[in-house]
Amino acid sequence: MAKTLSSVAQRRIQSELTEWMRSPPEGCCLESCEPMTSWVVVMQGPEGHSRLYADEVFRLRIDFGEQYPLDPPDVVFLAPAPIHPHIYSNGHICLDILYSGNNGGWSPALTMSKVVLSLRSMLASATEKKKPPGDAEYCARVGNRSPKLSRWQFEDDKV
Amino acid sequence: MASTPADRKAAESLKTEGNAFFSKGKFSAAIEKYTEAVTLCPDWAVLYVNRGMAARKLEHWGRVEEDAGAALALVGAGASERDAMKGHYLLGLAMAAGGQHARSKQHLRKALDAAREANDSIKDEIWRELASANYLLWQAESTARRIRHGDMRKELAALLAAQQPTDGSAPGANGTLELPNDWQELFKTAAVHDCAVEAPSTFTCPLTMEIFRDPVVTPSGRSYERTALLEHLKKVGRFDPITRQPMTEAQVVPNVSLRAAIELYLEEHPWGWGEVK
Numbered sequence: 316m317a318k319t320l321s322s323v324a325q326r327r328i329q330s331e332l333t334e335w336m337r338s339p340p341e342g343c344c345l346e347s348c349e350p351m352t353s354w355v356v357v358m359q360g361p362e363g364h365s366r367l368y369a370d371e372v373f374r375l376r377i378d379f380g381e382q383y384p385l386d387p388p389d390v391v392f393l394a395p396a397p398i399h400p401h402i403y404s405n406g407h408i409c410l411d412i413l414y415s416g417n418n419g420g421w422s423p424a425l426t427m428s429k430v431v432l433s434l435r436s437m438l439a440s441a442t443e444k445k446k447p448p449g450d451a452e453y454c455a456r457v458g459n460r461s462p463k464l465s466r467w468q469f470e471d472d473k474v
Numbered sequence: 475m476a477s478t479p480a481d482r483k484a485a486e487s488l489k490t491e492g493n494a495f496f497s498k499g500k501f502s503a504a505i506e507k508y509t510e511a512v513t514l515c516p517d518w519a520v521l522y523v524n525r526g527m528a529a530r531k532l533e534h535w536g537r538v539e540e541d542a543g544a545a546l547a548l549v550g551a552g553a554s555e556r557d558a559m560k561g562h563y564l565l566g567l568a569m570a571a572g573g574q575h576a577r578s579k580q581h582l583r584k585a586l587d588a589a590r591e592a593n594d595s596i597k598d599e600i601w602r603e604l605a606s607a608n609y610l611l612w613q614a615e616s617t618a619r620r621i622r623h624g625d626m627r628k629e630l631a632a633l634l635a636a637q638q639p640t641d642g643s644a645p646g647a648n649g650t651l652e653l654p655n656d657w658q659e660l661f662k663t664a665a666v667h668d669c670a671v672e673a674p675s676t677f678t679c680p681l682t683m684e685i686f687r688d689p690v691v692t693p694s695g696r697s698y699e700r701t702a703l704l705e706h707l708k709k710v711g712r713f714d715p716i717t718r719q720p721m722t723e724a725q726v727v728p729n730v731s732l733r734a735a736i737e738l739y740l741e742e743h744p745w746g747w748g749e750v751k
Contacts, residue, residue, distance in 0.1 A: 323682060323702075330683035333672075384681060385709045415710055423706050424680045424715035 320352060324383045328352070331426050340428045342435055352379045355393070356431055363439035373397050375434070376406075377427055384423035387413055389461050390430065398444045401437065405454040407462040409447065410437060411469040414462075418469055477515045485511040485518060492524060501528040505537075519545045519553035519561075526564040539568035559588035563600055566607065575611035582607055601687060605751040612744035616668040623661060627653060670745035677736050681706065681715060685749045686736050689729040694719045697729050 320328075328351055335345060342359040354377040360368030374393040380386050390413050391406035401409040411420030412433055447453070457465055477485070492507030508525035515521065526541030542564035549558045566581035582604040589597035631653050653661075673685050679699035688700040694717040698706075704723060706715055713720050740746045 327681075327683055334683075382709075385705060421710070422713075422715045422718065423702070423710060 320379075320383075321381055324379065324381060325351070327384055328379055331428070334426070335428055338428075340432045340435070343431050346374065353377070354379075354427065356427075358431065358435060360397070361435050361439035363441070365442060367441055367444050368397055368438050371397065375431065377430075384425075387415055387419075387421040387425075387463070388427070389463060390434075391462055397438055398446055399438060399441055400443075400445050400447050403447055403450050403453055405457065405459065407453075407457070407465065408434065409467055409469065410434065411467070414467055418467070420469070477517070481514040482518075485515040485521070488514070489521060489524065492528075496524065496528055499531075501531045504528045505532075517548060517552055519548040519557040522548075523557050523560045523564070527560070530564060530567055533571070535568045535571040538564050539572075542568060555588060555592065556594070559585050559592070559594065560596075562588070563596070563603075567603060570603070570607045570610070575607050575614065578607045579604065579611060598688070602751055605687075605747045608740070608744060609747035609751060612747060616745075620665070620668055623664060627661060630657065667742075667744070670748070671743075673739070673743070673746055673749070677732075677739055685740075685746050686732065687750050689732045689736070690726045691729040691732075692717075692719075693721050693725050697732055700726070700728075 332345075332348060332351070339345070342361060344357050346355040346357045348354045356375040356377065358373045358375060360371040360373065362369050373396070376389075376391055376393055378389040380388065390408060392402060392408065393406060394404075396402050396404060396406045403409075410433065411418065412425060412430065413419075413421065415421040453465075488507050488511035492504045492511065495501070495504035495507060505525055505528045508521050508528065511518070512521050512525070522541040522545040526538045526545065529535075529537035529541065542561045545553055545557050545561035546565065549561075553561070562581040563585035566578045566585060569575075569578035569581060582600060586597060586600045586604055588594075589600055634653070677685050679686055679689070679697070679702055681702040682699050684699070686697070686699055689697045690700045690703060691697050692703070692714045694714045696714055696716050698715065703715070703726060707721070707723050707726075712722050740750070
């Protein structure tokens with residue numbers, strides 16, 4: 316089901332695709348961008364200090380809405396999601412730049428290239444493989460709905 | 475024959491009626507009212523401008539050209555600067571419709587400069603029309619040039635082949651005539667203006683990723699496309715999209731130098747006009 320996109324969103328996504336093809340972010344490749352509004356990114360686990368994810372490969376889904384880039388896209392890890400204190404088992408990610416609103420850190424100047432690099436460095440800086448507190452309860456409560464509907468608390472900057 | 479104050483008064487009310495029809499989209503009716511007014515006050519430039527604007531909506535380009543000409547003829551004889559600006563604009567549109575892109579460009583340029591000077595909201599519309607005219611002009615010129623260069627290549631290759639002794643090495647592997655590398659390089663250099671490439675990122679907005687039309691600068695010194703930044707400030711938050719420094723709409727300033735630099739760039743890379751239409 317192809318969404319109808321504003322021409323702004325369409326051109327912007329097209330430009331990002333072109334840019335991505337020319338210089339893909341380190342350790343990442345695009346598995347699918349069909350339709351253009353739904354990307355699947357394959358991410359090689361980063362080396363990092365502790366090599367926690369070094370031998371793993373993850374997949375991310377990025378869904379763009381009509382209001383992109385004013386609204387951030389939906390970004391989730393596909394199962395199996397990395398085991399990380401800021402990533403829930405259903406793939407939802409607690410990272411401020413993925414969300415707009417009061418305490419969100421989204422900016423329309425962010426590109427998907429920058430976003431996946433931030434996610435990769437979030438993995439790289441992890442010191443232990445641990446699920447977020449209340450993971451099972453959270454996943455049972457929100458299921459597969461958009462992570463943007465959750466109320467996120469980002470004050471915990473440490474991993 | 476000068477019109478009397480009574481004529482002028484009657485013409486004014488006819489013009490008001492015409493404008494009312496115009497804003498309702500009844501362009502033919504508007505034209506009739508303006509025409510009546512013109513018979514009373516033939517020296518009143520705005521009547522020609524308004525009639526031309528209505529004719530433009532109906533795409534009656536002959537009428538548009540005539541009225542634009544009439545308005546411009548009254549420059550120095552009562553036509554305001556706004557009348558003159560719109561006269562150039564209409565004339566530019568009529569020329570473009572008639573395929574006279576080079577002349578269209580000149581008139582649209584004059585109109586745009588005047589509209590920017592006066593900060594008239596019509597400037598964005600004129601800019602789009604100017605971009606279209608430039609793009610069409612480039613398309614036409616570039617197609618003609620590519621054909622001409624193709625013919626030249628063949629002619630040159632044939633001439634060179636004719637000069638070479640027939641030692642069996644002249645024709646290329648597939649039987650076509652080939653030019654020496656230096657000459658091929660030359661043709662490649664000449665084709666640069668006809669090949670669309672990506673504009674440098676300095677000239678594109680980080681939000682729209684397109685070449686700037688109306689760049690504005692924030693207190694952080696970053697430039698954005700005006701409409702995109704204003705939408706961001708309204709819908710996402712009052713901060714600079716890159717630096718996140720808090721800011722408001724009131725702090726947005728036009729980046730005139732960047733705009734001028736882009737226009738220079740577009741002069742040399744005319745395919746870029748297609749992106750700013």
